[in-house]
Amino acid sequence: MSVLDRLAHSLSRRDEVPNQELARDLAAKKDIKGIHEIARNLWNRDKNIQADCIKVLYEVGHIDPGLIAGYTEDFVKCLRHKNNRLMWGGMTALAEVAKADPDAVFKHLDAIKKAKETGSVITVDNAISTLAYTAAGKDKYNKAIFPYLLKHLSHCRPKEVPQHSEKTMPAVNASNKSDFIKVLEIRMEDLSGSGLARVKKVVKKVAVL
Numbered sequence: 001m002s003v004l005d006r007l008a009h010s011l012s013r014r015d016e017v018p019n020q021e022l023a024r025d026l027a028a029k030k031d032i033k034g035i036h037e038i039a040r041n042l043w044n045r046d047k048n049i050q051a052d053c054i055k056v057l058y059e060v061g062h063i064d065p066g067l068i069a070g071y072t073e074d075f076v077k078c079l080r081h082k083n084n085r086l087m088w089g090g091m092t093a094l095a096e097v098a099k100a101d102p103d104a105v106f107k108h109l110d111a112i113k114k115a116k117e118t119g120s121v122i123t124v125d126n127a128i129s130t131l132a133y134t135a136a137g138k139d140k141y142n143k144a145i146f147p148y149l150l151k152h153l154s155h156c157r158p159k160e161v162p163q164h165s166e167k168t169m170p171a172v173n174a175s176n177k178s179d180f181i182k183v184l185e186i187r188m189e190d191l192s193g194s195g196l197a198r199v200k201k202v203v204k205k206v207a208v209l
Contacts (some may be wrong), residue, residue, distance in 0.1 A: 001060070002037065004037065007053070007056070008160030009030070009049055009052050010049075016055060019052050019055045019056050019059065020055075023088060024059075025209045026038070026060050027064050027067060028063075035057070035067055035068065038053045039057060039074055039161060042054060042078065046084055047085070048084060050085070050086055053087030054086055054090065055082040057071065057093050058089060058092040061093055064099040065096040065097055065098075068097060069098065069100050069101040070196065072105060073106070074090075074102070075090040075094045075097065076111050077090070079114075079188075080111070081085075087120070088122040088123040091122075094130045095126050095133060098129075098133035098137065102134045102137025102138060103137070103138075106138075106141050107132075109144070109145070111139060112127055112131065113127075113131075116131075117145050125140070127171075128152070128168060131148065131171070132149065132167055135149070136170045136171050142176070145171065146176055146179075150179060153165060153180075158190040161187045161195065162194075163198075165184055165198075165202045169205065171180045172206045173209060176209050177206045181203050184203055186201070
């Protein structure tokens with residue numbers, strides 16, 4: 001039985017449960033062959049198969065990012081794909097890969113930034129995570145990426161500040177936390193209610209680094 005037979009589309013399902021169950025099984029068994037078959041079908045002619053495959057891959061990555069790190073080039077290729085599901089799914093997968101192999105992700109910094117500037121809201125959200133986890137990998141990566149993240153936080157829409165400040169946190173350390181806090185203090189002037197409370201919580205967490 002092919003792993004493709006367990007995809008949601010193959011089972012005539014409209015929900016994501018089959019894909020999530022398959023991802024858990026592949027990760028638990030460290031089924032390299034099965035993961036490879038899923039990755040190969042990112043380029044299947046059927047867009048439904050493509051969508052299921054990228055879902056399975058980033059769910060595997062959420063459990064064990066090392067299992068999908070070898071497909072970094074494929075995920076970067078997804079960022080340029082006309083299928084928006086592949087685009088933001090690829091960025092979601094890269095956010096997981098960055099936890100295990102920031103070196104592989106950093107090589108594609110320009111492509112990630114370009115996708116962030118042109119992609120959907122979900123693509124942007126996951127790009128922030130991708131950049132933050134990559135920046136956390138090495139000091140030289142942090143120096144290259146963190147100013148870009150601060151610039152984004154300085155200019156993004158007020159409603160995006162809470163979530164994006166939270167997603168930036170992996171990149172914050174003792175040497176850059178003061179710059180991060182300064183940006184957030186300025187942005188807090190635009191916020192109120194739960195959004196303001198979330199940002200205050202972020203500031204409190206990073207202040208002790």
